Amino acid sequence: xxxxxxxxxxxxxxxxxxxxxxxxxxxxxxxxxxxxxxxxxxxxxxxxxxxxxxxxxxxxxxxxxxxxxxxxxxxxxxxxxxxxxxxxxxxxxxxxxxxxxxxxxxxxxxxxxxxxxxxxxxxxxxxxxxxxxxxxxxxxxxxxxxxxxxxxxxxxxxxxxxxxxxxxxxxxxxxxxxxxxxxxxxxxxxxxxxxxxxxxxxxxxxxxxxxxxxxxxxxxxxxxxxxxxxxxxxxxxxxxxxxxxxxxxxxxxxxxxxxxxxxxxxxxxxxxxxxxxxxxxxxxxxxxxxxxxxxxxxxxxxxxxxxxxxxxxxxxxxxxxxxxxxxxxxxxxxxxxxxxxxxxxxxxxxxxxxxxxxxxxxxxxxxxxxxxxxxxxxxxxxxxxxxxxxxxxxxxxxxxxxxxxxxxxxxxxxxxxxxxxxxxxxxxxxxxxxxxxxxxxxxxxxxxxxxxxxx
Amino acid sequence: xxxxxxxxxxxxxxxxxxxxxxxxxxxxxxxxxxxxxxxxxxxxxxxxxxxxxxxxxxxxxxxxxxxxxxxxxxxxxxxxxxxxxxxxxxxxxxxxxxxxxxxxxxxxxxxxxxxxxxxxxxxxxxxxxxxxxxxxxxxxxxxxxxxxxxxxxxxxxxxxxxxxxxxxxxxxxxxxxxxxxxxxxxxxxxxxxxxxxxxxxxxxxxxxxxxxxxxxxxxxxxxxxxxxxxxxxxxxxxxxxxxxxxxxxxxxxxxxxxxxxxxxxxxxxxxxxxxxxxxxxxxxxxxxxxxxxxxxxxxxxxxxxxxxxxxxxxxxxxxxxxxxxxxxxxxxxxxxxxxxxxxxxxxxxxxxxxxxxxxxxxxxxxxxxxxxxxxxxxxxxxxxxxxxxxxxxxxxxxxxxxxxxxxxxxxxxxxxxxxxxxxxxxxxxxxxxxxxxxxxxxxxxxxxxxxxxxx
Numbered sequence: 081x082x083x084x085x086x087x088x089x090x091x092x093x094x095x096x097x098x099x100x101x102x103x104x105x106x107x108x109x110x111x112x113x114x115x116x117x118x119x120x121x122x123x124x125x126x127x128x129x130x131x132x133x134x135x136x137x138x139x140x141x142x143x144x145x146x147x148x149x150x151x152x153x154x155x156x157x158x159x160x161x162x163x164x165x166x167x168x169x170x171x172x173x174x175x176x177x178x179x180x181x182x183x184x185x186x187x188x189x190x191x192x193x194x195x196x197x198x199x200x201x202x203x204x205x206x207x208x209x210x211x212x213x214x215x216x217x218x219x220x221x222x223x224x225x226x227x228x229x230x231x232x233x234x235x236x237x238x239x240x241x242x243x244x245x246x247x248x249x250x251x252x253x254x255x256x257x258x259x260x261x262x263x264x265x266x267x268x269x270x271x272x273x274x275x276x277x278x279x280x281x282x283x284x285x286x287x288x289x290x291x292x293x294x295x296x297x298x299x300x301x302x303x304x305x306x307x308x309x310x311x312x313x314x315x316x317x318x319x320x321x322x323x324x325x326x327x328x329x330x331x332x333x334x335x336x337x338x339x340x341x342x343x344x345x346x347x348x349x350x351x352x353x354x355x356x357x358x359x360x361x362x363x364x365x366x367x368x369x370x371x372x373x374x375x376x377x378x379x380x381x382x383x384x385x386x387x388x389x390x391x392x393x394x395x396x397x398x399x400x401x402x403x404x405x406x407x408x409x410x411x412x413x414x415x416x417x418x419x420x421x422x423x424x425x426x427x428x429x430x431x432x433x434x435x436x437x438x439x440x441x442x443x444x445x446x447x448x449x450x451x452x453x454x455x456x457x458x459x460x461x462x463x464x465x466x467x468x469x470x471x472x473x474x475x476x477x478x479x480x481x482x483x484x485x486x487x488x489x490x491x492x493x494x495x496x497x498x499x500x501x502x503x504x505x506x507x508x509x510x511x512x513x514x515x516x517x518x519x520x521x522x523x524x525x526x527x528x529x530x531x532x533x534x535x
Numbered sequence: 536x537x538x539x540x541x542x543x544x545x546x547x548x549x550x551x552x553x554x555x556x557x558x559x560x561x562x563x564x565x566x567x568x569x570x571x572x573x574x575x576x577x578x579x580x581x582x583x584x585x586x587x588x589x590x591x592x593x594x595x596x597x598x599x600x601x602x603x604x605x606x607x608x609x610x611x612x613x614x615x616x617x618x619x620x621x622x623x624x625x626x627x628x629x630x631x632x633x634x635x636x637x638x639x640x641x642x643x644x645x646x647x648x649x650x651x652x653x654x655x656x657x658x659x660x661x662x663x664x665x666x667x668x669x670x671x672x673x674x675x676x677x678x679x680x681x682x683x684x685x686x687x688x689x690x691x692x693x694x695x696x697x698x699x700x701x702x703x704x705x706x707x708x709x710x711x712x713x714x715x716x717x718x719x720x721x722x723x724x725x726x727x728x729x730x731x732x733x734x735x736x737x738x739x740x741x742x743x744x745x746x747x748x749x750x751x752x753x754x755x756x757x758x759x760x761x762x763x764x765x766x767x768x769x770x771x772x773x774x775x776x777x778x779x780x781x782x783x784x785x786x787x788x789x790x791x792x793x794x795x796x797x798x799x800x801x802x803x804x805x806x807x808x809x810x811x812x813x814x815x816x817x818x819x820x821x822x823x824x825x826x827x828x829x830x831x832x833x834x835x836x837x838x839x840x841x842x843x844x845x846x847x848x849x850x851x852x853x854x855x856x857x858x859x860x861x862x863x864x865x866x867x868x869x870x871x872x873x874x875x876x877x878x879x880x881x882x883x884x885x886x887x888x889x890x891x892x893x894x895x896x897x898x899x900x901x902x903x904x905x906x907x908x909x910x911x912x913x914x915x916x917x918x919x920x921x922x923x924x925x926x927x928x929x930x931x932x933x934x935x936x937x938x939x940x941x942x943x944x945x946x947x948x949x950x951x952x953x954x955x956x957x958x959x960x961x962x963x964x965x966x967x968x969x970x971x972x973x974x975x976x977x978x979x980x981x982x983x984x985x986x987x988x989x990x
Contacts (some may be wrong), residue, residue, distance in 0.1 A: 125682035127597060127617065142582060147755045162582065166628055168674070168860050173625050186686050195978070211615035230643050249909040450548045 101193045120216040123176040133169045137162070141451050177216065191282040194220065195332035198263040202334055211255060221335055228280060228288070228333070230341040235349070238290065240266055250275065256325040256365060257303060257484075260471050264307070268292055272312040274321075276346045280337055287463070289338045291346055292325040295354070297329040299325070299497050300363045303483040320359040321350050340470045347500065359482065360500040361475055365482065366491040368461045370421060371450050373492075376445070377418045392417070396441040403437035417441070426488045435480070436450035438492070443477055446494050447528035450474055450518075457516040464496075471509030473519035477527055552639060555938060556648045567655050575671040578631040588624045589925055592617070595943070632671065637676050646682065646737040649675065650787035676790055681744070683788070685796040693730040693745065695721055704741040704784070705730065710988060711780040712758060712786065712818060712939075719762070723747055729766040729776075731801045733793055744793045746801055747780040754952050755779070757817045757936040763821075775809040775814040776805050795925045802955065815955040820937065823916045824904050825876060828947075831900075832873045847872070851896040858892035872896070881943045890935070893947070898932055901949050902983035905929055912971040919951075926964030927953035928974035932982055 107115065143158050184190035201217045203314065204210075236252065247269075251259045256360050270274055272295045277287025294306045295318035306324045323346075326339055347360050375401035380391045392400070410416040420428040420438065428434040453460040459468055468474075474496060481487070481495035499521065501508070513518040564568065598613050639645035659665075693705065702724075706714045714720050724730055727750045732742025732946045749761045750773035761779045778801075781794055804816055835846045847855070852868035865871040873958040875893065877881040883889040906929065914923055923929075929951060936950035937940070954976065956963070966972040 125621070130621075131597075134593055138586060138589055138593075157666075160669075163666055163670040166580070166585075167670075170625070170628050173621055173628070181839060186684055191686065211612075212617055214615075215618040215622075226681060227684075227686070229641055229682075231646065242976065281689065460811075473725070 092523050094187065097187045098192065100189075101184070101189065102191075103144060104197070109200075113204055115163070115205065116201055116216070117195070117210070117213060119177050119180070120210070120212040123180070124212065124215075124322070125175045125422045130169065130172045133165055133172055137169065146420060152521065161445070175215070175219060177209055178219060181220060185227055185282075187188075187224070189280075191280065194224065195283075195330045198224065198332035198334075199270060199330070200332075200458070202331070224336050228336055228338065230345075231339075233280055233288070233338070234325050235342075236277050236279055236346050237349075238269065238277050238287070240269045243285075250277075253286075253290070253327050253329040254292075254325065255327040257307065258486075265309070267310075270312070272296070272309075272315055272318065272321040274346075274350070276349070277343065278342050278345075279390055286329060288325065288330055288333060289328040289342055290322055291339075291342055293346065293350065293356065294322040294324055296320045296322055297360050297501075298474065299359060301364060301476075301478045303487070304483070305494060306363060315354065316356065318354065319356055320361060321347075321354075323360070323362040337469075339466060343470055343500070344505075347502065349501075360502065361471070362467060362496075363481070364451065364467065364476075364496050364498055364501075365487065366446065366461055366462055366494060366496055369446055369491040369494065372449055372453065372460065373442075373445060374418065374421060376393045377414050377421075381412070381418070382412050391445070392441050396437075396530050399437040399440070402431040403431070413441075421492060426485075429480075429483065429488065439479055442492050442494065443479060443524065443527055446491065446496075447476055447524065450477075450496065451524075451528060457520060464498075467498040468512045468518060469509060471505035471507075471512075472500050473508055473521065475499040475521050476523050547701055551765050552584060552923070556639070556642075556644065559648075564655075568659055571652070571656055571659065572668060574635070575665070575667040578635070579667065579670075580628060580630045581874050585624065585627045588620055588627055592620045592624065595620070606697070607846055630670070630674060630947055631783065633660070633674060633678070636675060640678070640682055640737075643737075645733065649679065650738075650785045651788075653679070653787035654785070655787075657786070658724070671848055677786060679791050683791055683793065687799070688733045688735055688743070688793070688796075689798075690800050691732050691734055691742070692804075693724065693742070695724045695733050699882065701740055705732075705745060708741075708745070708784040709747075709780065710782040710784050712762065713941075722762070723902065727770055727773065728765075729801075729805070731797065731804070732798050733800075741784060743785055744781065744783040744786060746794075748801065748805065749777040749779055750812065751775045754814060754816050754930065754954075756931075758818060758950060759938065759940070761818060762963070766831070770809065771811065773809065774811055775816060776802075776809075776812050778815070778817040791959065792924075794921060796927055798955070806957075809922045815957065817951075817955075818933075818951045819922065819973070820917050820934070820949050820955055821901065821905065821916055821949060821951055822918055824901055824946040825944060827904055827908065827915065828897075828900060829873065829876060831863065832869050832876075832889075836873070842853075845897050846900070851892075851945045854892040854895070858886070858888040867894075876947060881940075884935075884938065884943065884948070894934055897947050897949065898934060899984055901932055901946065901951075902979065905932075905951065905981075906975055906983060911972065916971060919953075922953040923967045923973060924964060925955075926960035926962075926967075927955050928976065929964055929979050930954040930979050932975050 082467050091384060104112065104115070142159055178494070184194050198217065198220050201220070203211060205213060205217060238246065240247075244336060247265060251265055259268065267273065274289060274293040274295070276293070277290035278285050294300065295313075295315055296306075296309075297313060297317060297318050297319060301320045303324065306322060323343065326342070328338065350357055350360075376391055392413045400413040400416045404410070404416045404420075409419050417438070420434060428438065450459065450464050459465040464474070476497045478495045478497070480493050482491075482493050487493050487495070508519050511519070536711055546766040553745060559567065559570070596613070601909045636649060638651050653672065653675050656675070660668060660672060693701065695702075702720060706720055714723065722728065727794070727825060729750070730745060730749070732745035734742050749755065750768075750770055751761075751764075752768060752772060753772060754775050756762050758779065778798065781797070783793065805812055805815075831846055847868045855868040855871045859865065859871045859875075864874050875889060883893065905914065905916060905919050914920040919929070931952045933950045933952070935948050937946075937948050942948050942950070963974050967974070
């Protein structure tokens with residue numbers, strides 16, 4: 081590691097970089113931890129030199145503003161002293177490990193290595209908060225953002241004609257709706273479907289992120305109709321492009337928002353290709369809903385009656401008690417709900433009565449979760465936050481939209497459509513980012529009307 | 536320009552960037568000058584804020600070195616304050632115009648625009664030295680170096696099958712040996728020839744730089760045999776790859792050394808493709824030689840006899856006087872040489888006697904020029920400096936190697952081979968860059984043996 085940074089001979093550097101990156105892969109997690117810490121601490125910046133330059137700068141007299149035109153020459157002279165020190169200071173403020181990052185970036189396989197290394201750093205930071213390691217991470221992230229700017233990425237329409245080695249990666253990385261077999265994959269690349277990936281020249285054979293699109297007549301209400309619509313409609317009948325899955329493949333690129341640019345590019349490509357398509361929407365999971373709901377139910381049960389929040393309305397409470405048929409499912413609506421939602425195999429989905437009794441409160445509370453629950457001014461739900469910051473609005477909640485084990489475990493099977501309205505994507509994104517405002521369709525607001533009235 | 540930097544709405548930015556870059560092209564040189572100056576001065580950094588952060592930093596106590604293991608926790612705490620201020624300071628040290636650069640870079644056509652804008656800046660700086668404009672230039676250059684890192688460039692083997700629009704650019708940009716017609720171009724892309732270009736995805740249809748290669752039996756001694764060897768040898772007989780032309784197409788990328796990486800990549804590709812090729816050399820012009828020689832001749836004539844440098848040896852002096860046949864060409868060897876080299880149509884090249892009399896002193900002094908004449912520790916000749924810093928050594932001088940008007944005007948027709956010896960390119964480059972040492976073949980040194988003895 082040291083020789084990869086300290087010498088200027090490219091040949092030696094190449095060998096050292098190879099040694100370092102190969103050696104790194106063989107290290108145990110503990111030793112990786114150690115080497116990353118020593119990188120963060122021992123190859124930081126030279127603070128003494130930085131402070132020396134600061135003192136020099138502060139010793140200079142700032143030029144007065146009014147000397148604008150007169151004495152232009154003298155001003156130029158004093159400015160060059162500022163420029164010189166500032167240039168040196170910028171240089172001195174670069175931690176030494178940036179040299180390693182930069183060299184790895186131009187080294188074959190280096191960009192991928194850096195992304196893998198950052199995945200390790202993020203993993204360590206989940207457990208312990210070390211200021212120097214956090215600084216290392218933030219420098220590396222900045223560099224990755226620069227190197228992976230959209231100008232350096234290539235959009236590729238992935239089809240059944242692509243190499244099997246690439247398609248295999250798509251199967252492996254699909255994180256939203258797992259691809260079960262080759263027929264499933266072929267369907268996702270067939271008529272009425274598209275798959276676009278963002279590729280970087282230095283990481284060949286696999287996309288950094290990819291998105292799956294279904295061309296449909298209407299905005300899809302269930303993932304079943306997206307994955308298993310057979311036979312598909314002919315493409316010229318399609319008026320909606322449904323983004324039903326977006327997966328990034330590199331955990332080390334967390335926080336490098338490639339998805340936003342990918343969606344923008346894909347919208348442009350589809351619009352150009354198929355002028356009939358006028359609606360761009362997602363069919364998205366709500367990964368944090370059930371967990372949030374369970375914690376609400378638990379605290380509602382536990383808290384003393386004085387502060388007890390009425391999570392369920394009277395008629396919802398009654399319907400749940402009726403549907404549970406006085407069995408041992410619980411002595412209150414919230415208790416019944418808790419027991420149903422925590423049952424191992426989601427048995428409630430087999431009982432039309434229970435499904436019907438759960439529907440109203442589950443949908444209502446899901447609306448509240450998406451629209452009102454925030455963390456540091458951003459939507460609590462990670463997928464909601466992703467699409468809202470990209471400029472989408474919340475469109476429609478869909479009941480029993482994902483009946484898979486994963487869908488039921490995440491959100492009791494509810495899915496949501498986020499809508500990208502092309503004429504005001506940026507306004508929507510800005511009002512979300514700056515004021516935390518979440519835009520939603522009137523359709524959606526009706527679900528939580530009462531919730532809104534209460535406020 | 537202001538709105539392109541000040542807002543965060545991408546749509547507005549896009550429009551503003553289009554307006555700015557389109558508007559800029561319609562400006563007169565004077566108005567471009569004005570707008571660049573105002574960019575440099577009014578969108579510089581906020582110096583008051585920078586100094587405020589410096590004071591905060593200097594107020595902090597540097598952690599003592601020995602607190603290494605004990606009190607690790609406390610150290611982490613104090614370090615995070617440093618990291619925070621340093622992060623803010625790095626941000627504050629960025630001039631505002633960097634935002635414009637960054638936005639233009641991801642904007643369609645923006646990279647090309649930035650390169651054109653930098654060409655204007657360099658043009659202004661040739662006439663006047665303005666500290667703020669120089670700082671603007673150095674920031675822009677840094678950015679361009681980052682964005683045009685070899686990892687972002689694509690090597691393309693340009694052939695006769697490429698679009699005419701691309702080949703037309705090659706004809707237009709060829710800066711070393713102008714391409715006279717389509718047959719000439721076809722020859723340079725035909726059997727025994729290669730042309731490689733470096734392309735950037737954001738600047739489509741033209742290379743940033745390209746190199747022309749001839750595959751030959753021996754190291755070429757004249758450009759004529761490179762450009763007009765008909766019929767060519769079959770490629771499997773070739774043992775030498777001769778780089779006979781390298782042209783960069785963007786004046787705004789001056790100082791961004793793409794040539795070095797291009798040569799490295801091309802060597803790798805050719806080596807892989809043709810294992811029989813073992814010698815990699817250039818056939819290069821010596822653009823500054825005649826100008827330097829004329830100034831030496833002039834000062835030798837003008838200076839008083841006491842300090843007079845004996846530019847010519849006695850036998851050279853005599854040969855020149857004999858060949859000039861006592862005509863009115865001058866009363867001394869140096870005067871004859873001056874008159875011959877400044878004759879408008881290089882008439883001396885038609886007289887075997889004159890050619891023969893000029894050869895010895897011209898070659899000897901050319902050796903001295905290449906090996907000894909330096910400016911700030913670097914070779915005075917720009918092409919020499921380029922190849923030496925890339926790790927080549929001086930190989931051989933070639934008399935009457937380029938009989939074109941341009942070749943005669945630059946160097947009296949002399950050309951030089953620089954040799955890239957693959958096993959010590961980096962050592963050679965380092966000893967040149969660090970110690971100013973110029974490596975030369977023994978063949979070459981024999982030309983200037985006496986010159987060396989004198990020292």
